[in-house]
Amino acid sequence: MNVLVIGGGNMGMTYAEAIAKSNFLTSGSLMIFDKSEEKQAELRASNLFVVHAQLNTCLPAADVVLIAVKPIHASGLMAEMKPMVSAGQLFVSIMAGVTIDTIKQGLGIGKVVRAMPNLPALVGLGMTSFTASEQVSRLELAAVERLLDTTGRSINLSSESEIDASTGISGSGPAYIFYFMQALMDAALKMGFHEENARLLVGQTFAGAVELFNSSDLSPEAWMAKVASKGGTTRAALDSMDDNNVNALIQEAAYAAFRRAEELGKQTGGKEAVHA
């Protein structure tokens, strides 16, 4: 199977490296195309894939094409690709807010998978949600799943509305966790810790809590109860959060991302989409 990655930025490079280092490609090659010459040089230096400087030398030969450019560049890229694509090719897009219909129309093809990855893909702990157009077969979907799983875990959803919802949870989610981490670090600094110690206290606390969460089926609430003693320090903190409606505010933030994902999808061809 020949796989082509278009766009060798943060996400495209992450996927290309993960695919190249996995056993996904038992035959064929991993090709990558980026229009920036500087980026091409960087990609060549990694020696992991076949770097192309033009679409016409790689696109017609690809069975699967992973599109990883910014949403704002989607329509220009698709116009350039259209004369070179064929109906048998499968297109996997990770562009935020660019719908399956926009891609179908932009390329004049039918087989499209829309995926929403997240940043921890960089370290092999990504969470990618995806959904496919009707024309994508079960066999092709299984191959896409294996491809996406090279960067972590994936979940096959049944609609683009669920992709928008998952954007509000896992796509944007890492930023919420960093927000919480920043707040705890700010508190630690205020309490007099040096930056290095504040980082250690916060980073190891998050890593440990996440490891515990993933080690069983217990709910976060049940884990909270294990930390908090009656009348103790944790209870004081949790009561303070409840008094300030923090749970509801976090939910509201996730919904804001969900609504924004829906809005972006309604805009034309990603043209007005953010520089996600």
Ligand SMILES: NC(=O)C1=CN([C@@H]2O[C@H](COP(=O)(O)OP(=O)(O)OC[C@H]3O[C@@H](n4cnc5c(N)ncnc54)[C@H](O)[C@@H]3O)[C@@H](O)[C@H]2O)C=CC1
């Ligand atoms: N960063 C994140 O956490 C997430 C990003 N995404 C999506 O991933 C996609 C890529 O984002 P990044 O990798 O952060 O962007 P980036 O800016 O790092 O990389 C984009 C690359 O595409 C290249 N490019 C632009 N136009 C091109 C064209 N016409 N032909 C070939 N190459 C072209 C650029 O030279 C650049 O190297 C975006 O669509 C974004 O919505 C999705 C979920 C999460």
Ligand SMILES: O=C(O)[C@@H]1CCC=N1
């Ligand atoms: O903020 C954004 O729009 C993109 C989508 C999910 C993560 N980054």
